[in-house]
Amino acid sequence: METLKAAIPENLKRAIEDSTVDDLRSTCSSLHRFFLQFDTFHQIITQLADPKYGLCGKSKEDALKSKQLGNQCFSNADYAKALDCYTQRRVRPIVFCPSDTGLNFMKMEIGNDKALRKAPLDTADVKSNLVATLYINRATVLHAWYRRGKANASLGNYRNAICDLNVAKSVEFSIDGKRQIESELKILLDQCKSTSALVQKQHKENSCSTVDTVLLRVARSAPISFDYRVSLKCTQLIVLSLLPPLEQSPEPLLKQSLEQSSKSSPLPEYSLLSKQLPSELLLSDQPFFESSQACFSLRNMATPLSNANLPHLLDDNRLNGRNYLQWAQFIRRMLKDLLQATWKKKALNRLAELKGQPTRKAYQATSDFENTGKTLSSPAIEEGMLAFRVEIDQLKSSMESISEIPQMKLQCVSMPNKGRGMVSSCVISPGSLVHSEEPYAMIRAGGKMFRIYPEKNDTFKNMPSDLGEYAAEVIQSSDSEQEIEDITEHKHECQGVHWPVVLPSEIVLAGRMLARLLLNSTSEDIINFVERLELSHCYEHMSSERKLDSHIYAIVLLYCLQHSFGAMVSPDGVSISQVVLVVIIISQIKVNCMTVVRLKSIDTHGLSGHFGEFSFESGAHSTSNVEQVRVGKAIYKAASLFNHSCQPNAHAYFLSRTLYIRTTNGVASGCQLELSYGPQVGLWDCQDRLNFLKDEYAFHCRCIGCSEVNVSDIVLNAFHCVNPNCSGAVLESRVLDCEQQKIKHFPITDGVDKNDDIYEVCLDVFKQNGASIHSRPGYCLKCGSNCDLESSHAAVSKALICIRRLQDTILSKEISSITISDALRSLQLLRSNLHAYNKCIAEAEDSIAQAFCLVGELQLSVDHCKASIQILEKLYDTDDIVIAHELVKLSSIQLSLDDCTAVESLNRINDIFSRYYGLHADLVFPYLQYLRREIEKFSVKAIQ
Numbered sequence: 001m002e003t004l005k006a007a008i009p010e011n012l013k014r015a016i017e018d019s020t021v022d023d024l025r026s027t028c029s030s031l032h033r034f035f036l037q038f039d040t041f042h043q044i045i046t047q048l049a050d051p052k053y054g055l056c057g058k059s060k061e062d063a064l065k066s067k068q069l070g071n072q073c074f075s076n077a078d079y080a081k082a083l084d085c086y087t088q089r090r091v092r093p094i095v096f097c098p099s100d101t102g103l104n105f106m107k108m109e110i111g112n113d114k115a116l117r118k119a120p121l122d123t124a125d126v127k128s129n130l131v132a133t134l135y136i137n138r139a140t141v142l143h144a145w146y147r148r149g150k151a152n153a154s155l156g157n158y159r160n161a162i163c164d165l166n167v168a169k170s171v172e173f174s175i176d177g178k179r180q181i182e183s184e185l186k187i188l189l190d191q192c193k194s195t196s197a198l199v200q201k202q203h204k205e206n207s208c209s210t211v212d213t214v215l216l217r218v219a220r221s222a223p224i225s226f227d228y229r230v231s232l233k234c235t236q237l238i239v240l241s242l243l244p245p246l247e248q249s250p251e252p253l254l255k256q257s258l259e260q261s262s263k264s265s266p267l268p269e270y271s272l273l274s275k276q277l278p279s280e281l282l283l284s285d286q287p288f289f290e291s292s293q294a295c296f297s298l299r300n301m302a303t304p305l306s307n308a309n310l311p312h313l314l315d316d317n318r319l320n321g322r323n324y325l326q327w328a329q330f331i332r333r334m335l336k337d338l339l340q341a342t343w344k345k346k347a348l349n350r351l352a353e354l355k356g357q358p359t360r361k362a363y364q365a366t367s368d369f370e371n372t373g374k375t376l377s378s379p380a381i382e383e384g385m386l387a388f389r390v391e392i393d394q395l396k397s398s399m400e401s402i403s404e405i406p407q408m409k410l411q412c413v414s415m416p417n418k419g420r421g422m423v424s425s426c427v428i429s430p431g432s433l434v435h436s437e438e439p440y441a442m443i444r445a446g447g448k449m450f451r452i453y454p455e456k457n458d459t460f461k462n463m464p465s466d467l468g469e470y471a472a473e474v475i476q477s478s479d480s481e482q483e484i485e486d487i488t489e490h491k492h493e494c495q496g497v498h499w500p501v502v503l504p505s506e507i508v509l510a511g512r513m514l515a516r517l518l519l520n521s522t523s524e525d526i527i528n529f530v531e532r533l534e535l536s537h538c539y540e541h542m543s544s545e546r547k548l549d550s551h552i553y554a555i556v557l558l559y560c561l562q563h564s565f566g567a568m569v570s571p572d573g574v575s576i577s578q579v580v581l582v583v584i585i586i587s588q589i590k591v592n593c594m595t596v597v598r599l600k601s602i603d604t605h606g607l608s609g610h611f612g613e614f615s616f617e618s619g620a621h622s623t624s625n626v627e628q629v630r631v632g633k634a635i636y637k638a639a640s641l642f643n644h645s646c647q648p649n650a651h652a653y654f655l656s657r658t659l660y661i662r663t664t665n666g667v668a669s670g671c672q673l674e675l676s677y678g679p680q681v682g683l684w685d686c687q688d689r690l691n692f693l694k695d696e697y698a699f700h701c702r703c704i705g706c707s708e709v710n711v712s713d714i715v716l717n718a719f720h721c722v723n724p725n726c727s728g729a730v731l732e733s734r735v736l737d738c739e740q741q742k743i744k745h746f747p748i749t750d751g752v753d754k755n756d757d758i759y760e761v762c763l764d765v766f767k768q769n770g771a772s773i774h775s776r777p778g779y780c781l782k783c784g785s786n787c788d789l790e791s792s793h794a795a796v797s798k799a800l801i802c803i804r805r806l807q808d809t810i811l812s813k814e815i816s817s818i819t820i821s822d823a824l825r826s827l828q829l830l831r832s833n834l835h836a837y838n839k840c841i842a843e844a845e846d847s848i849a850q851a852f853c854l855v856g857e858l859q860l861s862v863d864h865c866k867a868s869i870q871i872l873e874k875l876y877d878t879d880d881i882v883i884a885h886e887l888v889k890l891s892s893i894q895l896s897l898d899d900c901t902a903v904e905s906l907n908r909i910n911d912i913f914s915r916y917y918g919l920h921a922d923l924v925f926p927y928l929q930y931l932r933r934e935i936e937k938f939s940v941k942a943i944q
């Protein structure tokens with residue numbers, strides 16, 4: 001595109017850069033005319049629109065070179081480098097920032113061009129299998145570690161296995177791959193902790209062992225997907241289910257299968273069992289074993305129990321009914337066989353679909369379980385079941401919560417200075433779901449280079465169909481099956497030539513929106529389409545550069561679409577009105593596009609990966625617990641009506657692609673409902689927020705946080721008064737100017753409570769009757785003393801270097817007592833130069849807490865963690881999600897210390913999470929369940 005841009009005559013460029021909406025017809029027309037007679041433009045369109053060409057930079061020679069280099073690294077055992085050479089691109093996860101809904105434009109970080117990225121997917125190549133070979137090579141590298149991990153696990157060398165899987169995880173960067181390894185790790189860590197206890201208990205005959213408890217728990221969770229009730233008289237095994245019926249009931253098939261099985265096997269065990277039902281089995285709070293029929297339920301079964309596996313299931317001498325353990329073993333074995341059958345996968349997939357969950361997740365649950373069953377020794381199977389139960393629990397909670405429908409009626413009204421906005425039409429309590437919506441159009445982060453269809457690819461042709469499908473699915477590193485649904489809308493992107501690699505995401509999104517229009521309608525033209533979208537735009541406020549870009553891309557996009565859709569775009573060729581409207585669509589996307597993010601919580605099981613020094617003997621404690629991963633960008637039509645506030649009262653989050661909006665505070669009837677588009681009071685000071693919103697969304701924020709004085713904006717970057725006992729804030733000119741503007745427009749009233757924090761940090765301002773801040777930069781806002789900001793700056797910079805060094809050692813796992821002592825001295829320096837609520841102090845406290853945690857000084861870690869939270873509570877609302885995340889860290893360390901105040905922390909965490917995520921809290925943040933379990937255990941211990 002740079003070539004196109006560079007060729008545009010200067011005067012036309014300037015006209016475009018200075019244009020308003022009214023000028024668009026003339027500017028678009030001039031640029032269109034220019035491009036039409038410019039050969040390079042036509043070449044670019046052909047390359048973009050024709051899969052034969054490769055604007056994505058595809059080159060067989062380059063791909064082969066990278067592949068050879070990869071092979072070389074592989075033979076030198078430099079697996080990480082080899083992987084890098086084979087791979088296509090890298091999208092780096094974004095470290096958690098408090099507002100998890102950045103509406104900002106996402107810049108996808110693309111790694112160096114490597115073999116897969118360069119490999120062409122033309123017909124000739126499919127034959128020579130370059131792409132497939134590269135994927136296989138890449139897989140081999142990953143598998144070197146992965147396999148070693150599995151082998152170690154099966155030998156019971158859990159520690160080594162955990163290390164191996166962590167290495168595999170660190171070299172794998174597809175989100176799905178990592179997730180799979182993480183779930184393996186999770187199972188392993190659980191196993192490691194409980195295997196010995198399990199094995200011991202398992203051997204105690206005639207008693208209810210842990211294995212049995214596990215089994216019963218599986219059984220109790222079963223009604224979500226399986227309702228198996230076993231009883232004894234019947235010689236039949238019937239599978240039913242609680243799920244909605246399939247088109248065809250499986251029962252006749254089953255009956256038939258059972259009858260056949262009965263002929264070959266009279267099922268003697270069943271008759272025997274019927275007489276000897278152990279009474280312990282009735283202890284379960286649900287009628288686990290019931291009356292007179294052997295009845296295993298699973299209606300979603302696509303394949304009935306086969307003749308082959310039924311006798312196998314029942315050919316079991318243990319079915320003498322004498323004791324509970326034997327019964328449990330029988331059921332376990334049966335469950336294992338049932339669960340490992342093909343229909344299990346299908347059933348789970350179906351179950352997940354029913355709940356709007358990505359199928360892949362269900363698949364993952366199943367395959368994790370299967371892998372566990374296959375690779376690990378027998379106690380692990382029980383653990384696998386436990387893991388399976390956790391998955392099922394999650395699916396259950398997703399089923400409950402997905403069915404949650406927004407109850408509140410919202411109205412769209414016009415706001416002064418903000419255009420339209422959403423207001424409540426009744427009183428709304430905190431944590432209420434007020435809106436949910438599917439995207440109108442979406443682009444995924446990283447996009448997909450291409451799809452590989454097993455039936456068309458030699459490499460997969462010889463595999464069983466399931467395996468081929470699975471392999472194809474894995475190598476596509478698809479995040480969600482829902483992408484497949486969209487694929488028709490993406491056809492114009494020319495399969496192999498993947499637009500997201502070449503074009504900015506908002507342009508690809510605009511293309512998808514238009515493709516959707518063109519696919520769905522024959523009569524509607526782009527003009528009606530834009531009107532119907534009813535999205536606001538920001539053309540007038542866009543930078544000159546963006547105006548020029550939007551012109552170029554609008555024309556390019558329309559010609560590419562014409563290539564795919566022909567006359568559907570316009571029978572007489574691309575028109576000027578269309579170009580104008582596409583420019584408008586691009587500027588609409590700029591203000592209305594949301595970044596879809598997924599919160600990835602780091603639970604205890606992932607700790608070793610994140611804080612290498614984690615040791616399970618010392619308990620599970622973490623000092624960091626969540627990462628925010630950008631999944632893609634999308635347009636949500638109705639949600640586009642929510643305005644931004646830096647002190648929002650609503651929170652947006654995503655489950656898969658579905659957007660949910662929940663109130664975080666109580667909202668009075670008629671009040672505005674506002675989200676944060678990213679910036680938030682407490683996260684940045686006012687000036688930084690205003691700049692960000694101007695740059696990214698082209699508007700001047702007029703929210704309450706940016707219009708009225710608040711303590712956070714004053715202290716966040718403030719210095720300490722020279723008077724050590726004074727709590728006043730000393731501001732630099734940048735912050736002071738901004739705060740003075742606020743006071744000018746919104747004078748602080750006389751009635752400020754003397755206990756207010758604001759009174760404490762800037763008393764002088766109130767003395768001056770609230771007219772304006774008369775103070776100058778470097779003067780205390782409370783007592784008026786002058787502070788030498790230059791020397792304070794120097795001291796702070798020095799201290800921060802030291803804190804950064806500590807952070808580096810935390811990352812490199814080389815923490816020494818010297819680095820910690822240096823950091824503690826620097827903390828003192830920060831405290832004497834910066835205002836007590838300055839955010840740098842909170843961050844330093846947090847790093848020190850993390851360091852102490854990692855070296856096992858847990859009490860000191862708790863102290864510093866608390867100090868950090870105290871400051872953050874001043875900067876954010878005390879019920880802000882940021883505080884909850886900090887409390888998660890604190891509580892896990894408290895737990896390790898057997899400190900009963902962990903319960904208090906957990907209660908606060910629960911409260912905040914339910915405000916932000918309601919019924920979805922456990923789903924978004926599974927670590928909560930772990931914390932609760934730990935606290936339960938801890939309470940039991942305390943009672944004993």
Ligand SMILES: C[S@@+](CC[C@H](N)C(=O)[O-])C[C@H]1O[C@@H](n2cnc3c(N)ncnc32)[C@H](O)[C@@H]1O
Binds near residue numbers: 419640643
């Ligand atoms: C996603 S739209 C929100 C709905 C929009 N008000 C409308 O009328 O369609 C974003 C646009 O709303 C306006 N807006 C949202 N929040 C604002 C705020 N805090 N201050 C000023 N304008 C705001 C800006 O014009 C921004 O570009």
